[in-house]
Amino acid sequence: MSDHKASRPMPEQITYANILFLGAWTGIALLVVTYFIYLTGILEPHSTIRAVIDSWTHGVHHYQQATDAPSGWGWAALLNTGDYLNFIGLALMALLTIVCYLVLLPGFIRQRDWTYTIICVLEVLVLCLAASGLLGSGGH
Amino acid sequence: MFHFEKARRALLPSLGLLLASPVGALATEGAAQVAGGGKPWWFWPVVLFFFCFVLGIIAVLAGVGGGVLYVPLVSGFFPFHIDFVRGAGLMVALAGALAAGPGLLRRNLASLRLALPVALVASACSIAGAILGLYLSSLDPAIVQVCLGATIVGIAALLLFSKNSAQPVVTKQDAVGLALGMSGTYFDPSLGKEVEWKTHRTLLGIILFIFIGLLAGMFGLGAGWANVPVFNLLMGAPLKVSVATSKFLLSITDTSAAWIYLNRGCVIPLMAVPSIVGLMLGSFVGVRLLSKAKPKLIRYMVICVLFFAGLKALDKGLNIGLLG
Numbered sequence: 001m002s003d004h005k006a007s008r009p010m011p012e013q014i015t016y017a018n019i020l021f022l023g024a025w026t027g028i029a030l031l032v033v034t035y036f037i038y039l040t041g042i043l044e045p046h047s048t049i050r051a052v053i054d055s056w057t058h059g060v061h062h063y064q065q066a067t068d069a070p071s072g073w074g075w076a077a078l079l080n081t082g083d084y085l086n087f088i089g090l091a092l093m094a095l096l097t098i099v100c101y102l103v104l105l106p107g108f109i110r111q112r113d114w115t116y117t118i119i120c121v122l123e124v125l126v127l128c129l130a131a132s133g134l135l136g137s138g139g140h
Numbered sequence: 141m142f143h144f145e146k147a148r149r150a151l152l153p154s155l156g157l158l159l160a161s162p163v164g165a166l167a168t169e170g171a172a173q174v175a176g177g178g179k180p181w182w183f184w185p186v187v188l189f190f191f192c193f194v195l196g197i198i199a200v201l202a203g204v205g206g207g208v209l210y211v212p213l214v215s216g217f218f219p220f221h222i223d224f225v226r227g228a229g230l231m232v233a234l235a236g237a238l239a240a241g242p243g244l245l246r247r248n249l250a251s252l253r254l255a256l257p258v259a260l261v262a263s264a265c266s267i268a269g270a271i272l273g274l275y276l277s278s279l280d281p282a283i284v285q286v287c288l289g290a291t292i293v294g295i296a297a298l299l300l301f302s303k304n305s306a307q308p309v310v311t312k313q314d315a316v317g318l319a320l321g322m323s324g325t326y327f328d329p330s331l332g333k334e335v336e337w338k339t340h341r342t343l344l345g346i347i348l349f350i351f352i353g354l355l356a357g358m359f360g361l362g363a364g365w366a367n368v369p370v371f372n373l374l375m376g377a378p379l380k381v382s383v384a385t386s387k388f389l390l391s392i393t394d395t396s397a398a399w400i401y402l403n404r405g406c407v408i409p410l411m412a413v414p415s416i417v418g419l420m421l422g423s424f425v426g427v428r429l430l431s432k433a434k435p436k437l438i439r440y441m442v443i444c445v446l447f448f449a450g451l452k453a454l455d456k457g458l459n460i461g462l463l464g
Binding site: 008009013014016017018020021023024025027028031032034035038039049050052053056057058059060061063064069070071072073083084086087090091093094096097098104113115116119120122123126127129130131133135 | 181182184219220221223224231234235238239241242243245246248252253256257259260263264267271274277278281319320321391392395396397398399400402403404405406407408409410411412413414416417420
Protein backbone atom coordinates (compact mmCIF):
# COMPACT_ATOMS: atom_id res chain seq x y z
CA MET A 1 0.00 0.00 0.00
CA SER A 2 1.22 3.44 -0.83
CA ASP A 3 1.97 6.16 1.72
CA HIS A 4 -1.44 7.78 1.41
CA LYS A 5 -1.00 9.82 4.56
CA ALA A 6 1.37 12.22 2.86
CA SER A 7 -0.36 15.62 3.09
CA ARG A 8 0.89 16.60 -0.35
CA PRO A 9 -1.23 15.30 -3.20
CA MET A 10 0.37 13.04 -5.77
CA PRO A 11 1.44 14.84 -8.97
CA GLU A 12 -1.38 13.26 -10.94
CA GLN A 13 -3.91 14.89 -8.60
CA ILE A 14 -2.50 18.30 -9.53
CA THR A 15 -2.63 17.38 -13.21
CA TYR A 16 -6.24 16.28 -12.65
CA ALA A 17 -6.99 19.69 -11.09
CA ASN A 18 -5.31 21.57 -13.95
CA ILE A 19 -7.17 19.63 -16.64
CA LEU A 20 -10.43 20.13 -14.75
CA PHE A 21 -9.80 23.85 -14.49
CA LEU A 22 -8.95 24.38 -18.15
CA GLY A 23 -11.67 22.01 -19.36
CA ALA A 24 -14.44 23.41 -17.18
CA TRP A 25 -13.79 27.03 -18.07
CA THR A 26 -13.24 26.21 -21.75
CA GLY A 27 -16.57 24.38 -21.66
CA ILE A 28 -18.37 27.32 -20.08
CA ALA A 29 -16.78 29.78 -22.51
CA LEU A 30 -17.80 27.54 -25.41
CA LEU A 31 -21.35 27.43 -24.05
CA VAL A 32 -21.57 31.22 -24.04
CA VAL A 33 -20.06 31.64 -27.51
CA THR A 34 -22.17 28.92 -29.11
CA TYR A 35 -25.31 30.19 -27.35
CA PHE A 36 -24.65 33.62 -28.83
CA ILE A 37 -24.26 32.05 -32.28
CA TYR A 38 -27.52 30.18 -31.71
CA LEU A 39 -29.53 33.20 -30.57
CA THR A 40 -28.21 35.55 -33.24
CA GLY A 41 -29.02 33.03 -35.94
CA ILE A 42 -25.49 33.10 -37.39
CA LEU A 43 -26.01 29.38 -37.87
CA GLU A 44 -29.45 28.10 -38.80
CA PRO A 45 -30.87 25.95 -35.96
CA HIS A 46 -31.98 22.36 -36.55
CA SER A 47 -35.28 23.09 -34.77
CA THR A 48 -36.88 26.52 -34.71
CA ILE A 49 -36.99 28.31 -31.36
CA ARG A 50 -40.78 28.34 -31.60
CA ALA A 51 -40.85 24.54 -31.95
CA VAL A 52 -38.57 24.20 -28.92
CA ILE A 53 -40.67 26.53 -26.77
CA ASP A 54 -43.92 24.91 -27.85
CA SER A 55 -42.53 21.50 -26.88
CA TRP A 56 -40.64 22.11 -23.65
CA THR A 57 -43.84 21.90 -21.63
CA HIS A 58 -44.29 18.31 -22.82
CA GLY A 59 -42.19 15.24 -22.10
CA VAL A 60 -39.01 14.34 -23.93
CA HIS A 61 -40.74 11.84 -26.23
CA HIS A 62 -43.09 14.52 -27.53
CA TYR A 63 -40.20 16.98 -27.75
CA GLN A 64 -38.12 14.60 -29.86
CA GLN A 65 -40.96 14.06 -32.29
CA ALA A 66 -41.93 17.73 -32.52
CA THR A 67 -38.39 19.03 -33.01
CA ASP A 68 -36.94 16.03 -34.83
CA ALA A 69 -34.34 15.88 -32.07
CA PRO A 70 -31.82 13.05 -32.23
CA SER A 71 -31.08 10.62 -29.41
CA GLY A 72 -27.72 9.15 -28.41
CA TRP A 73 -24.79 10.76 -30.19
CA GLY A 74 -27.01 11.86 -33.07
CA TRP A 75 -26.35 15.46 -32.03
CA ALA A 76 -22.75 15.09 -33.26
CA ALA A 77 -24.01 14.95 -36.85
CA LEU A 78 -25.88 18.25 -36.29
CA LEU A 79 -22.98 20.37 -35.05
CA ASN A 80 -23.35 22.55 -38.14
CA THR A 81 -26.66 23.81 -36.75
CA GLY A 82 -26.99 26.66 -34.24
CA ASP A 83 -28.83 24.73 -31.53
CA TYR A 84 -26.74 21.56 -31.53
CA LEU A 85 -23.51 23.57 -31.69
CA ASN A 86 -24.14 24.19 -27.98
CA PHE A 87 -23.52 20.49 -27.35
CA ILE A 88 -19.78 21.00 -27.87
CA GLY A 89 -19.50 22.78 -24.52
CA LEU A 90 -21.95 20.46 -22.78
CA ALA A 91 -20.21 17.33 -24.04
CA LEU A 92 -16.77 18.72 -23.18
CA MET A 93 -17.84 19.23 -19.58
CA ALA A 94 -19.38 15.77 -19.44
CA LEU A 95 -16.25 14.14 -20.90
CA LEU A 96 -13.74 15.84 -18.60
CA THR A 97 -13.95 13.37 -15.73
CA ILE A 98 -13.17 10.44 -18.02
CA VAL A 99 -9.99 12.17 -19.23
CA CYS A 100 -9.04 13.08 -15.66
CA TYR A 101 -9.42 9.49 -14.46
CA LEU A 102 -7.09 8.33 -17.24
CA VAL A 103 -4.56 10.86 -15.91
CA LEU A 104 -4.79 9.36 -12.42
CA LEU A 105 -4.11 5.81 -13.58
CA PRO A 106 -0.30 6.08 -14.05
CA GLY A 107 0.05 7.48 -10.52
CA PHE A 108 -1.74 4.57 -8.90
CA ILE A 109 0.10 2.06 -11.11
CA ARG A 110 3.46 3.63 -10.17
CA GLN A 111 2.54 3.35 -6.49
CA ARG A 112 1.49 -0.27 -7.10
CA ASP A 113 -1.85 0.61 -5.58
CA TRP A 114 -3.82 -2.04 -7.41
CA THR A 115 -7.09 -1.45 -5.53
CA TYR A 116 -7.32 2.15 -6.70
CA THR A 117 -6.02 1.21 -10.15
CA ILE A 118 -8.94 -1.20 -10.53
CA ILE A 119 -11.37 1.37 -9.13
CA CYS A 120 -10.14 3.91 -11.70
CA VAL A 121 -10.45 1.45 -14.59
CA LEU A 122 -13.96 0.45 -13.49
CA GLU A 123 -15.02 4.10 -13.16
CA VAL A 124 -13.75 4.86 -16.67
CA LEU A 125 -15.76 1.90 -17.96
CA VAL A 126 -18.90 3.07 -16.11
CA LEU A 127 -18.57 6.62 -17.43
CA CYS A 128 -17.83 5.40 -20.98
CA LEU A 129 -20.90 3.16 -20.80
CA ALA A 130 -23.03 6.12 -19.70
CA ALA A 131 -21.57 8.32 -22.43
CA SER A 132 -21.89 5.66 -25.13
CA GLY A 133 -25.62 6.13 -25.52
CA LEU A 134 -26.17 2.38 -25.18
CA LEU A 135 -28.11 2.86 -21.94
CA GLY A 136 -31.48 4.55 -21.86
CA SER A 137 -31.01 6.60 -25.00
CA GLY A 138 -34.11 5.01 -26.49
CA GLY A 139 -35.17 6.16 -29.90
CA HIS A 140 -38.02 7.72 -31.72
CA MET B 141 2.73 29.99 -14.71
CA PHE B 142 -0.73 30.61 -16.11
CA HIS B 143 -2.80 32.90 -13.87
CA PHE B 144 -5.97 30.86 -13.59
CA GLU B 145 -7.74 33.11 -11.09
CA LYS B 146 -7.04 36.31 -13.06
CA ALA B 147 -8.31 34.72 -16.24
CA ARG B 148 -11.45 33.52 -14.51
CA ARG B 149 -12.20 36.93 -12.97
CA ALA B 150 -11.77 38.64 -16.34
CA LEU B 151 -13.86 36.12 -18.23
CA LEU B 152 -16.93 35.68 -16.06
CA PRO B 153 -18.55 39.10 -15.94
CA SER B 154 -18.27 39.62 -19.68
CA LEU B 155 -19.81 36.22 -20.35
CA GLY B 156 -22.73 36.99 -18.07
CA LEU B 157 -23.48 40.28 -19.73
CA LEU B 158 -23.40 38.62 -23.13
CA LEU B 159 -25.87 35.95 -22.06
CA ALA B 160 -28.27 38.29 -20.37
CA SER B 161 -28.29 40.75 -23.23
CA PRO B 162 -31.49 40.78 -25.23
CA VAL B 163 -29.57 42.28 -28.17
CA GLY B 164 -28.53 38.86 -29.38
CA ALA B 165 -31.97 37.57 -28.75
CA LEU B 166 -33.58 40.25 -30.88
CA ALA B 167 -31.60 39.14 -33.89
CA THR B 168 -33.72 36.06 -34.28
CA GLU B 169 -36.97 37.76 -33.39
CA GLY B 170 -38.26 36.97 -36.83
CA ALA B 171 -37.81 33.26 -36.25
CA ALA B 172 -40.27 33.14 -33.37
CA GLN B 173 -42.17 36.25 -32.47
CA VAL B 174 -44.34 35.12 -29.63
CA ALA B 175 -44.54 31.84 -27.81
CA GLY B 176 -45.23 30.37 -24.41
CA GLY B 177 -48.36 32.13 -23.16
CA GLY B 178 -48.09 35.27 -25.30
CA LYS B 179 -44.59 36.14 -24.15
CA PRO B 180 -41.72 36.87 -26.56
CA TRP B 181 -39.53 33.82 -27.05
CA TRP B 182 -36.54 35.32 -25.21
CA PHE B 183 -38.63 35.92 -22.08
CA TRP B 184 -38.05 32.55 -20.40
CA PRO B 185 -34.30 32.30 -21.09
CA VAL B 186 -33.73 35.84 -19.75
CA VAL B 187 -35.94 35.27 -16.68
CA LEU B 188 -34.23 31.91 -16.11
CA PHE B 189 -30.80 33.55 -16.27
CA PHE B 190 -31.62 36.14 -13.62
CA PHE B 191 -33.51 33.62 -11.51
CA CYS B 192 -30.50 31.29 -11.55
CA PHE B 193 -28.16 34.20 -10.82
CA VAL B 194 -30.11 34.92 -7.62
CA LEU B 195 -30.31 31.18 -6.89
CA GLY B 196 -26.52 30.97 -7.18
CA ILE B 197 -26.06 33.75 -4.61
CA ILE B 198 -28.56 32.20 -2.20
CA ALA B 199 -27.12 28.69 -2.60
CA VAL B 200 -23.64 29.83 -1.57
CA LEU B 201 -24.93 31.88 1.37
CA ALA B 202 -27.10 28.98 2.57
CA GLY B 203 -24.34 26.42 2.09
CA VAL B 204 -26.29 24.18 -0.26
CA GLY B 205 -25.67 23.09 -3.84
CA GLY B 206 -27.34 24.90 -6.72
CA GLY B 207 -28.85 21.71 -8.16
CA VAL B 208 -30.91 20.94 -5.10
CA LEU B 209 -32.59 24.36 -5.31
CA TYR B 210 -32.78 24.47 -9.10
CA VAL B 211 -34.82 21.33 -9.77
CA PRO B 212 -37.70 21.84 -7.31
CA LEU B 213 -37.97 25.59 -7.87
CA VAL B 214 -37.69 25.61 -11.66
CA SER B 215 -40.02 22.61 -12.01
CA GLY B 216 -42.48 24.32 -9.68
CA PHE B 217 -42.49 27.86 -11.05
CA PHE B 218 -41.44 27.59 -14.71
CA PRO B 219 -43.37 26.02 -17.57
CA PHE B 220 -40.69 23.42 -18.46
CA HIS B 221 -41.43 19.70 -18.29
CA ILE B 222 -39.74 17.85 -15.44
CA ASP B 223 -37.60 15.85 -17.95
CA PHE B 224 -35.81 19.01 -19.11
CA VAL B 225 -35.53 20.51 -15.63
CA ARG B 226 -33.76 17.37 -14.43
CA GLY B 227 -31.44 17.37 -17.46
CA ALA B 228 -30.55 21.03 -16.96
CA GLY B 229 -30.31 20.52 -13.18
CA LEU B 230 -27.66 17.86 -13.64
CA MET B 231 -25.68 20.09 -15.99
CA VAL B 232 -25.95 22.96 -13.49
CA ALA B 233 -24.69 20.75 -10.65
CA LEU B 234 -21.97 19.29 -12.88
CA ALA B 235 -20.68 22.69 -14.02
CA GLY B 236 -20.54 23.94 -10.43
CA ALA B 237 -18.68 20.85 -9.25
CA LEU B 238 -16.21 20.98 -12.16
CA ALA B 239 -15.44 24.64 -11.45
CA ALA B 240 -14.95 24.06 -7.71
CA GLY B 241 -12.97 20.81 -8.08
CA PRO B 242 -9.54 22.18 -9.10
CA GLY B 243 -9.08 24.38 -6.02
CA LEU B 244 -10.21 21.63 -3.68
CA LEU B 245 -7.86 19.09 -5.28
CA ARG B 246 -4.85 21.43 -5.28
CA ARG B 247 -5.29 22.17 -1.58
CA ASN B 248 -5.71 18.44 -0.94
CA LEU B 249 -9.01 19.11 0.82
CA ALA B 250 -10.89 16.85 -1.57
CA SER B 251 -9.59 13.37 -0.85
CA LEU B 252 -9.23 11.01 -3.79
CA ARG B 253 -8.97 8.08 -1.40
CA LEU B 254 -12.33 8.97 0.11
CA ALA B 255 -14.02 9.96 -3.16
CA LEU B 256 -12.97 7.31 -5.66
CA PRO B 257 -14.50 4.17 -4.11
CA VAL B 258 -17.83 5.82 -3.29
CA ALA B 259 -17.84 7.60 -6.67
CA LEU B 260 -17.76 4.23 -8.42
CA VAL B 261 -20.84 3.08 -6.50
CA ALA B 262 -22.69 6.41 -6.73
CA SER B 263 -22.03 7.00 -10.43
CA ALA B 264 -23.10 3.47 -11.42
CA CYS B 265 -26.27 3.89 -9.35
CA SER B 266 -26.96 7.37 -10.71
CA ILE B 267 -27.14 5.81 -14.19
CA ALA B 268 -29.74 3.38 -12.89
CA GLY B 269 -31.52 6.30 -11.19
CA ALA B 270 -31.56 8.34 -14.39
CA ILE B 271 -32.96 5.46 -16.44
CA LEU B 272 -35.56 4.71 -13.77
CA GLY B 273 -36.52 8.38 -13.49
CA LEU B 274 -36.99 8.73 -17.24
CA TYR B 275 -38.98 5.49 -17.37
CA LEU B 276 -41.30 6.62 -14.57
CA SER B 277 -41.65 10.00 -16.23
CA SER B 278 -42.68 8.33 -19.50
CA LEU B 279 -45.35 6.38 -17.60
CA ASP B 280 -46.65 9.41 -15.72
CA PRO B 281 -44.72 12.60 -14.84
CA ALA B 282 -46.87 12.88 -11.69
CA ILE B 283 -45.01 9.87 -10.21
CA VAL B 284 -41.70 11.74 -10.51
CA GLN B 285 -43.28 14.95 -9.15
CA VAL B 286 -44.58 13.13 -6.07
CA CYS B 287 -41.28 11.32 -5.45
CA LEU B 288 -39.38 14.58 -6.00
CA GLY B 289 -41.66 16.43 -3.60
CA ALA B 290 -41.20 13.79 -0.90
CA THR B 291 -37.41 13.83 -1.43
CA ILE B 292 -37.21 17.63 -1.25
CA VAL B 293 -39.25 17.72 1.97
CA GLY B 294 -36.88 15.04 3.34
CA ILE B 295 -33.85 17.12 2.30
CA ALA B 296 -35.29 20.21 4.01
CA ALA B 297 -35.81 18.19 7.20
CA LEU B 298 -32.27 16.80 6.94
CA LEU B 299 -30.84 20.32 6.55
CA LEU B 300 -32.91 21.51 9.50
CA PHE B 301 -32.06 18.75 11.97
CA SER B 302 -28.61 17.39 11.02
CA LYS B 303 -25.66 18.69 13.01
CA ASN B 304 -22.19 18.53 11.56
CA SER B 305 -19.07 17.69 13.50
CA ALA B 306 -15.88 19.59 12.61
CA GLN B 307 -13.55 16.86 13.85
CA PRO B 308 -15.39 13.58 14.49
CA VAL B 309 -13.62 11.18 16.83
CA VAL B 310 -12.66 7.93 15.12
CA THR B 311 -10.92 5.69 17.62
CA LYS B 312 -10.41 2.70 15.36
CA GLN B 313 -10.58 2.42 11.60
CA ASP B 314 -12.73 -0.41 10.29
CA ALA B 315 -11.44 -3.20 8.05
CA VAL B 316 -12.98 -1.85 4.82
CA GLY B 317 -11.65 1.65 5.44
CA LEU B 318 -8.25 0.22 6.24
CA ALA B 319 -8.21 -1.97 3.11
CA LEU B 320 -9.18 1.02 0.94
CA GLY B 321 -6.72 3.29 2.71
CA MET B 322 -9.44 5.81 3.50
CA SER B 323 -7.36 8.15 5.61
CA GLY B 324 -5.25 11.21 5.07
CA THR B 325 -3.77 14.44 6.32
CA TYR B 326 -4.66 18.00 5.44
CA PHE B 327 -3.42 21.37 6.61
CA ASP B 328 -6.07 23.36 8.48
CA PRO B 329 -5.16 27.09 8.42
CA SER B 330 -7.70 27.90 11.17
CA LEU B 331 -5.94 25.45 13.52
CA GLY B 332 -2.49 26.16 12.12
CA LYS B 333 -1.58 22.48 12.00
CA GLU B 334 -1.92 19.32 9.96
CA VAL B 335 -4.96 17.23 10.80
CA GLU B 336 -4.96 13.45 10.41
CA TRP B 337 -8.18 11.62 9.73
CA LYS B 338 -9.49 8.14 9.06
CA THR B 339 -12.91 6.59 8.47
CA HIS B 340 -15.08 4.09 10.29
CA ARG B 341 -18.41 2.44 9.35
CA THR B 342 -17.06 2.54 5.80
CA LEU B 343 -19.14 -0.33 4.40
CA LEU B 344 -22.40 1.21 5.62
CA GLY B 345 -21.32 4.52 4.11
CA ILE B 346 -20.64 2.91 0.75
CA ILE B 347 -24.03 1.16 0.85
CA LEU B 348 -25.75 4.51 1.48
CA PHE B 349 -24.09 5.89 -1.65
CA ILE B 350 -26.16 3.40 -3.64
CA PHE B 351 -29.30 5.33 -2.61
CA ILE B 352 -27.61 8.72 -2.97
CA GLY B 353 -26.60 7.84 -6.54
CA LEU B 354 -30.10 6.61 -7.35
CA LEU B 355 -31.71 9.81 -6.05
CA ALA B 356 -29.17 12.04 -7.81
CA GLY B 357 -29.81 10.37 -11.16
CA MET B 358 -33.54 10.05 -10.74
CA PHE B 359 -34.22 13.68 -9.87
CA GLY B 360 -31.22 15.45 -11.44
CA LEU B 361 -30.18 16.77 -8.05
CA GLY B 362 -26.66 17.43 -6.93
CA ALA B 363 -26.33 15.21 -3.87
CA GLY B 364 -24.15 17.32 -1.58
CA TRP B 365 -26.99 17.43 0.97
CA ALA B 366 -26.58 13.66 1.40
CA ASN B 367 -22.85 13.23 0.74
CA VAL B 368 -21.71 15.51 3.56
CA PRO B 369 -23.69 13.88 6.41
CA VAL B 370 -22.60 10.41 5.29
CA PHE B 371 -18.92 11.37 5.05
CA ASN B 372 -18.95 13.47 8.21
CA LEU B 373 -21.46 12.02 10.65
CA LEU B 374 -21.40 8.37 9.59
CA MET B 375 -17.89 7.72 8.28
CA GLY B 376 -16.12 10.19 10.57
CA ALA B 377 -14.30 12.34 8.01
CA PRO B 378 -13.59 15.94 9.15
CA LEU B 379 -16.19 18.47 8.02
CA LYS B 380 -13.82 20.36 5.69
CA VAL B 381 -12.72 17.14 4.00
CA SER B 382 -16.35 15.99 3.79
CA VAL B 383 -17.59 19.20 2.17
CA ALA B 384 -14.69 19.38 -0.29
CA THR B 385 -14.82 15.68 -1.19
CA SER B 386 -18.59 15.89 -1.61
CA LYS B 387 -18.28 18.76 -4.09
CA PHE B 388 -15.58 16.88 -6.02
CA LEU B 389 -17.66 13.69 -5.91
CA LEU B 390 -20.55 15.49 -7.62
CA SER B 391 -18.36 16.05 -10.67
CA ILE B 392 -18.13 12.27 -11.06
CA THR B 393 -21.65 11.19 -10.02
CA ASP B 394 -23.37 13.85 -12.08
CA THR B 395 -21.24 13.08 -15.15
CA SER B 396 -22.68 9.59 -15.51
CA ALA B 397 -26.30 10.68 -14.97
CA ALA B 398 -25.83 13.75 -17.19
CA TRP B 399 -24.83 11.54 -20.11
CA ILE B 400 -28.06 9.54 -19.79
CA TYR B 401 -30.10 12.76 -19.94
CA LEU B 402 -27.94 14.21 -22.74
CA ASN B 403 -28.24 11.06 -24.85
CA ARG B 404 -31.97 10.92 -24.26
CA GLY B 405 -32.43 14.49 -25.53
CA CYS B 406 -33.40 15.97 -22.15
CA VAL B 407 -30.92 18.84 -22.26
CA ILE B 408 -32.33 21.81 -24.20
CA PRO B 409 -29.60 24.43 -24.76
CA LEU B 410 -32.13 27.29 -24.88
CA MET B 411 -32.89 26.78 -21.18
CA ALA B 412 -29.81 24.86 -19.94
CA VAL B 413 -27.15 27.43 -20.93
CA PRO B 414 -28.66 30.47 -19.16
CA SER B 415 -29.27 28.24 -16.13
CA ILE B 416 -25.65 27.07 -15.96
CA VAL B 417 -24.06 30.48 -16.53
CA GLY B 418 -26.56 32.35 -14.34
CA LEU B 419 -26.02 30.03 -11.40
CA MET B 420 -22.24 30.10 -11.76
CA LEU B 421 -22.12 33.89 -11.90
CA GLY B 422 -24.44 34.07 -8.92
CA SER B 423 -22.28 31.69 -6.90
CA PHE B 424 -19.22 33.91 -7.47
CA VAL B 425 -21.17 36.94 -6.26
CA GLY B 426 -22.38 34.84 -3.33
CA VAL B 427 -18.83 34.02 -2.29
CA ARG B 428 -18.04 37.76 -2.19
CA LEU B 429 -21.16 38.48 -0.11
CA LEU B 430 -20.45 35.65 2.31
CA SER B 431 -18.52 37.82 4.77
CA LYS B 432 -21.28 40.48 4.92
CA ALA B 433 -24.41 38.32 4.95
CA LYS B 434 -25.99 36.35 7.78
CA PRO B 435 -25.68 32.79 6.46
CA LYS B 436 -27.67 31.23 9.32
CA LEU B 437 -30.76 33.33 8.61
CA ILE B 438 -30.47 32.68 4.87
CA ARG B 439 -30.03 28.96 5.53
CA TYR B 440 -33.32 28.87 7.47
CA MET B 441 -35.02 30.83 4.69
CA VAL B 442 -33.75 28.32 2.12
CA ILE B 443 -35.01 25.43 4.26
CA CYS B 444 -38.45 27.10 4.30
CA VAL B 445 -38.30 27.57 0.53
CA LEU B 446 -37.33 23.90 0.10
CA PHE B 447 -40.24 22.80 2.29
CA PHE B 448 -42.56 24.93 0.16
CA ALA B 449 -41.05 23.71 -3.13
CA GLY B 450 -41.31 20.09 -1.95
CA LEU B 451 -44.93 20.51 -0.89
CA LYS B 452 -45.69 22.29 -4.18
CA ALA B 453 -44.21 19.34 -6.12
CA LEU B 454 -46.32 16.95 -4.03
CA ASP B 455 -49.36 19.15 -4.64
CA LYS B 456 -48.68 19.22 -8.39
CA GLY B 457 -48.00 15.48 -8.58
CA LEU B 458 -51.10 14.54 -6.58
CA ASN B 459 -53.15 17.12 -8.52
CA ILE B 460 -54.58 18.65 -5.33
CA GLY B 461 -54.24 22.28 -6.43
CA LEU B 462 -53.83 23.77 -2.95
CA LEU B 463 -50.63 25.64 -3.77
CA GLY B 464 -51.59 26.98 -7.16
